Amino acid sequence: MESSSAFAAAKAGEVDIALVDHSMAESPVEGYSFKTMESYDYRILSMPCVKSGNTTEQGDPMGNDVTSDLAIRKALTIGLNRQAIVDDVLEGYGEPIFDMFAKFPWGIADEVANIKDGDVEAAKKILDDAGWVVGADGIREKDGIKAEFRLLYPASDDTRQSCAEAFAVQCKKIGINVIPEGSDWTEMEKRQSSDACVIGGGQYTPEVVARFYFSERIGGPWSNIVRENNPIVDEHIRAAYLATDEKVAIKNWQKALWDGKEGGSVLGDAPYCTICYLEHLYFVRDGLDLGRQKLHTHARDLSLMANIEEW
Numbered sequence: 001m002e003s004s005s006a007f008a009a010a011k012a013g014e015v016d017i018a019l020v021d022h023s024m025a026e027s028p029v030e031g032y033s034f035k036t037m038e039s040y041d042y043r044i045l046s047m048p049c050v051k052s053g054n055t056t057e058q059g060d061p062m063g064n065d066v067t068s069d070l071a072i073r074k075a076l077t078i079g080l081n082r083q084a085i086v087d088d089v090l091e092g093y094g095e096p097i098f099d100m101f102a103k104f105p106w107g108i109a110d111e112v113a114n115i116k117d118g119d120v121e122a123a124k125k126i127l128d129d130a131g132w133v134v135g136a137d138g139i140r141e142k143d144g145i146k147a148e149f150r151l152l153y154p155a156s157d158d159t160r161q162s163c164a165e166a167f168a169v170q171c172k173k174i175g176i177n178v179i180p181e182g183s184d185w186t187e188m189e190k191r192q193s194s195d196a197c198v199i200g201g202g203q204y205t206p207e208v209v210a211r212f213y214f215s216e217r218i219g220g221p222w223s224n225i226v227r228e229n230n231p232i233v234d235e236h237i238r239a240a241y242l243a244t245d246e247k248v249a250i251k252n253w254q255k256a257l258w259d260g261k262e263g264g265s266v267l268g269d270a271p272y273c274t275i276c277y278l279e280h281l282y283f284v285r286d287g288l289d290l291g292r293q294k295l296h297t298h299a300r301d302l303s304l305m306a307n308i309e310e311w
Helices: 004-011 070-079 081-086 120-129 156-173 186-193 207-213 231-242 248-259 299-308
Strands: 017-019 032-044 094-096 140-142 148-154 177-183 197-202 272-285
Touching: 004 017, 004 140, 032 156, 032 299, 070 120, 070 156, 070 272, 081 094, 081 156, 081 272, 120 156, 148 156, 148 186, 156 177, 156 197, 156 272, 177 186, 207 248, 231 248, 272 299
Parallel strands: 148 177, 148 197
Antiparallel strands: 017 272, 032 197, 032 272, 094 272
């Protein structure tokens, strides 16, 4: 069920467990307890890395003249106040992140630990140094191009919509005009390589690094939709695939994110602006014991039932 339908079903006593979003978390339901579950279910923004002018393998539009500028992507990732989105949009039910793989062995949590959240002044300097000049309307321009782009989200997902709108408000502070647009998955798939998108994920496999950053994955459905094409990143990913030792493989997955000089993470090419991990929120009928829950993945319903023999 959609979150609102699940909440209504719980209030009517028709279900034993209801998965809800943050907007319903503070509304008590008689006969049910409210449970929060830790997850590595991330929400991030994809930002196409190539300029416009071409089409994808499927004939859809490709490229974006604003997000293809590294300075824009860097400024957004540095200037975004993630904690504010978690607090104000998600009612505190989340965790700010700079690396979408931070909870995994192949993540780079240590490398991004010292990044300052919401550093607006540093973001402005990046844009100033790159020649993005603030116009009379407060929006920057460079070479006749206005610093604005559309940000797509599935209209059926209230959480992604809220994240998109909060992101857009914050971007005005550094002179970038982000236009949130509700859509459906079919339309988003057609525009995934030309417009920014609010996307999510969180599977326990380093293979996701390749899905996001490997140039050989370009062209697949929801696979490297930003069209990241960095030969050094590719080299590390190939080394990870070919490794016969797990520790060596993990080291190479980490290097694909950041090797000290290059990488696909916020420290390098920054084709994705990370926001947060979500907490998964449930109303559970009184008397039902869900056992010891594991860390939840993006597939929320399956995560909940992973230990069903303990219920």
